Amino acid sequence: MNIFDLYLEKILKVVKQANKDKLIEVPENLKGINVDIPPPQFNCDISTNVAMVLAKPNKKSPIDVANQLVSLIKNDDTEIEDISIAKPGFINIKFKNSFWNNFLKEVISSGNNFGVNKKITKKKFLIEFVSANPTGPLHVGHCRGAILGDVLSNLLLFNNHTVSKEYYVNDYGNQILHFSKSVYFRIREILKKEAFPKDNADLYPGDYIIDIAKNIIKNNKDLNFDNFEKISSKLTSLSVQESLKLIKFNLKNLGIVHDKFISETDIVNNNEVEKTINKLKKNNFVYEGKIKAPESEKSSKWTERNQLLFKSTDFGDDKDRALQKADKSWTYFASDVAYHNNKIDRKYDVLINILGADHAGYIKRITSVVEAISGKKNLLICKVSQLVKLIKDGKPFKMSKRKGDYITVEDLIEEVGKDATRFIMLNRSSDVELDFDFTKVKEKSRDNPLYYVQYCYARISSVFRNVGKKIDDEINIKDYNFNYTNEELKILKKISEWPLCIEIASSKLEPHRLPVYLYELASEFHSYWNMGKDDESKRFITPDKKIADDKLVFIKSVSNVIKSGMKILNVETPEKM
RNA sequence: GCGCUCUUAGCUCAGCUGGAUAGAGCAUCGGUUUUCUAAACCGCAGGUCGGAGGUUCGAAUCCUCCAGAGCGCGCCA
Structure with a gap:
C-alpha cells in the first residue's frame, strides 16, 4: 500500500x-x-x-x-x-491512530511483498551488464557496473517484471587475438623455456595467463604447440573458456549470476551481421562513404578510404559509424549491431545496457541503431556507471594493464567482503564518481554503512530471541492495537515511504536510493532503541504482555522492510553480530 | 574543437518527475554502558546549493549562457 x-x-x-x-x-x-x-x-x-x-x-x-x-x-x-x-x-x-494500526497490519501481512508496485503493468526486460572482455579476471573497475546491473534486475524482479540478465562475450577481434597469443607464449615458456616477450605492449603480462596456460596444457595433452597459426582458433576458444571460468567465478563471489552468455564469435559465424546490415541497407541506413580523421588522431596517421557506414547522424550522432575495418572484417560496432538486432528479435519491452563511463560515447550510436532497426525511440536505455576512484593509503591508486598491477574482484572480496563491496558501490548515485578508499574500508570496516543497517536487524532479532521467539516466525496481528508515541509515528512514516522509494528507484533505474533509505530507517530505529535506556517504558520487553506483544509487531515491520530491502541488494541480514 | 557526466557544510555525499526553515556521515569538541547488542545514541558547530540570467505563485531541482573537474571523441573492444 x-x-x-x-x-x-x-x-x-x-x-x-x-x-x-x-x-x-x-x-x-x-x-x-x-x-x-x-x-x-x-x-x-x-x-x-x-x-x-x-x-x-x-x-x-x-x-x-x-x-x-x-x-x-x-x-x-x-x-x-x-x-x-x-x-x-x-x-x-x-x-488517526487507527489509520496507522491498519497500515501496520497490512505491512506485516504483506511480508516481503510490502512495497511492490502493483499499479504498473508487467514488462519483459533484457538487461546486459558486465560484458567485460574475456581476457582475464574481473577487476575493481568492473564491479560497480556489475553490481548496478544485478540490483537493478532484482529491483525489477521485485516489482514482478520478467528480467533476463545477459553477458555479451567479446570473443572476436584483435584484443582476443593478443590475449590468445599471450597464452601461447606462456605455454612456450612452460614447455620450451622460451622467455615471454615482456616488451610487447600488445600482450597481456598478468600472472593469471600462466595459470590459464597450465590448465590448457594439462587438459589438451594431444595438442601441438609448435605453430601458433595452426592452432590459433582452437587455442583462442580454449583461452576464452578459461577466462570465462575465472569471470563466472568472480561474479559468483559477488553474488551475481547471469542468465545467458552470448558469444560475439557465434553472432559473426551465424551470419547475423550480414543479415542485420542488409536489413539496415534496405531502409537506407547504410552506405559506402568516407569518414574524417578523429580530433584526437594525428591526421598523418589517418588514411581516408571508402567503407561501409551506418548513418547514425540521422539520429543525432556526431558522425556516421564504421561497420567494416580495412581488412573487411567487422568492427566491434557491426557485431554489436547484430547482437542488438538479435535482442530486438526476441521481443522484449525494454532493453537496458549498463556501461562504464569510458563507453558513454558509444551510447548515441547504439541507441541510434536500435531505433533504426526497431522503429522505437526508447526501446534501449543505457545506464552509465561512473568511475570508481581507488584510494590506497590516502593516495589515488591507478591500475595499469601494462604493469599488471590490478586490484581484482577476488582481492576486494577477500579484504572487504562481498556484502560491504556491494553496499558501498551502491550507496552512491551511479552518475557520480565513487571514492573507494581501500585502506579505509578495510581498516574501519565497522564504520561501514552496511553494518549500521545490519545491526538494526540484529537488534530486532535479539528482542525476539529474548522473548523466546524467532524473527522469522509468523506473528499474530489479530488483536494488534497500539497507541503510538511520536517516535513510533516517525518510524511508521518512514516505513510508509518505502513503496515510494521502490517506485522511484525502479522507474528512474536508480538503485542507490535503497541503501540510502535503509540507512535512514536504521538510523531512526537506533535512536528509538536508545530511548529505552533513560526511560524503561520505551523498552520493547515490558511487563505488560499486551504492550510487549504489540511492540513486537511494531518492530517486526521495521525488520520486514530491512530484510526485503537487503534481499534486493543481495546482502545478508545476520540475526547476530 | 565537439559530446556526455558532475559541481550542495572543512572532507565524502543524499535531496533534483519544481514546493514549506536544504539533510546525513566523516573529521573537531562535549556527553551517554549496574538496563532488550555502545558495530549504538545525544548535543555543539559548520551553507550566498560553482557563477550569471530566464521560466514560475514558488527553483538546489526546469531552460540558456559562462567557469571548473572527470570521461570519451578509432579503421580498438
Whole structure:
C-alpha cells in the first residue's frame, strides 16, 4: 500500500466531484497535483499542493482554495484526525491512530511483498551488464557496473517484471587475438623455456595467463604447440573458456549470476551481421562513404578510404559509424549491431545496457541503431556507471594493464567482503564518481554503512530471541492495537515511504536510493532503541504482555522492510553480530 | 574543437518527475554502558546549493549562457 498514491486518488476524486458540483474550476489537463512527505517540523503525515495548483484557474488565493477543499476532503474520510492549511497553501493531513494500526497490519501481512508496485503493468526486460572482455579476471573497475546491473534486475524482479540478465562475450577481434597469443607464449615458456616477450605492449603480462596456460596444457595433452597459426582458433576458444571460468567465478563471489552468455564469435559465424546490415541497407541506413580523421588522431596517421557506414547522424550522432575495418572484417560496432538486432528479435519491452563511463560515447550510436532497426525511440536505455576512484593509503591508486598491477574482484572480496563491496558501490548515485578508499574500508570496516543497517536487524532479532521467539516466525496481528508515541509515528512514516522509494528507484533505474533509505530507517530505529535506556517504558520487553506483544509487531515491520530491502541488494541480514 | 557526466557544510555525499526553515556521515569538541547488542545514541558547530540570467505563485531541482573537474571523441573492444 502506497499511502501517497491512495490519498492522491482520494483528493483527485474530491476535486472532480467539487467541479461537478460547480464549486471549483478544474482545468482540462489536470497536472502537477502531488501528495508529498511533509517536512518533519510540521505535525502532520502527508501534505498536498492541490490548492496551489488550482489557485490560478479559480482566480483565488491558494489559501482560499485550500479553505474550500479542506472540509470536502475531511468529509469524505474517517481516518483523518486533523487537516490544516499552511503558509503558501499546503493542505496538511494528520491521520488517526487507527489509520496507522491498519497500515501496520497490512505491512506485516504483506511480508516481503510490502512495497511492490502493483499499479504498473508487467514488462519483459533484457538487461546486459558486465560484458567485460574475456581476457582475464574481473577487476575493481568492473564491479560497480556489475553490481548496478544485478540490483537493478532484482529491483525489477521485485516489482514482478520478467528480467533476463545477459553477458555479451567479446570473443572476436584483435584484443582476443593478443590475449590468445599471450597464452601461447606462456605455454612456450612452460614447455620450451622460451622467455615471454615482456616488451610487447600488445600482450597481456598478468600472472593469471600462466595459470590459464597450465590448465590448457594439462587438459589438451594431444595438442601441438609448435605453430601458433595452426592452432590459433582452437587455442583462442580454449583461452576464452578459461577466462570465462575465472569471470563466472568472480561474479559468483559477488553474488551475481547471469542468465545467458552470448558469444560475439557465434553472432559473426551465424551470419547475423550480414543479415542485420542488409536489413539496415534496405531502409537506407547504410552506405559506402568516407569518414574524417578523429580530433584526437594525428591526421598523418589517418588514411581516408571508402567503407561501409551506418548513418547514425540521422539520429543525432556526431558522425556516421564504421561497420567494416580495412581488412573487411567487422568492427566491434557491426557485431554489436547484430547482437542488438538479435535482442530486438526476441521481443522484449525494454532493453537496458549498463556501461562504464569510458563507453558513454558509444551510447548515441547504439541507441541510434536500435531505433533504426526497431522503429522505437526508447526501446534501449543505457545506464552509465561512473568511475570508481581507488584510494590506497590516502593516495589515488591507478591500475595499469601494462604493469599488471590490478586490484581484482577476488582481492576486494577477500579484504572487504562481498556484502560491504556491494553496499558501498551502491550507496552512491551511479552518475557520480565513487571514492573507494581501500585502506579505509578495510581498516574501519565497522564504520561501514552496511553494518549500521545490519545491526538494526540484529537488534530486532535479539528482542525476539529474548522473548523466546524467532524473527522469522509468523506473528499474530489479530488483536494488534497500539497507541503510538511520536517516535513510533516517525518510524511508521518512514516505513510508509518505502513503496515510494521502490517506485522511484525502479522507474528512474536508480538503485542507490535503497541503501540510502535503509540507512535512514536504521538510523531512526537506533535512536528509538536508545530511548529505552533513560526511560524503561520505551523498552520493547515490558511487563505488560499486551504492550510487549504489540511492540513486537511494531518492530517486526521495521525488520520486514530491512530484510526485503537487503534481499534486493543481495546482502545478508545476520540475526547476530 | 565537439559530446556526455558532475559541481550542495572543512572532507565524502543524499535531496533534483519544481514546493514549506536544504539533510546525513566523516573529521573537531562535549556527553551517554549496574538496563532488550555502545558495530549504538545525544548535543555543539559548520551553507550566498560553482557563477550569471530566464521560466514560475514558488527553483538546489526546469531552460540558456559562462567557469571548473572527470570521461570519451578509432579503421580498438
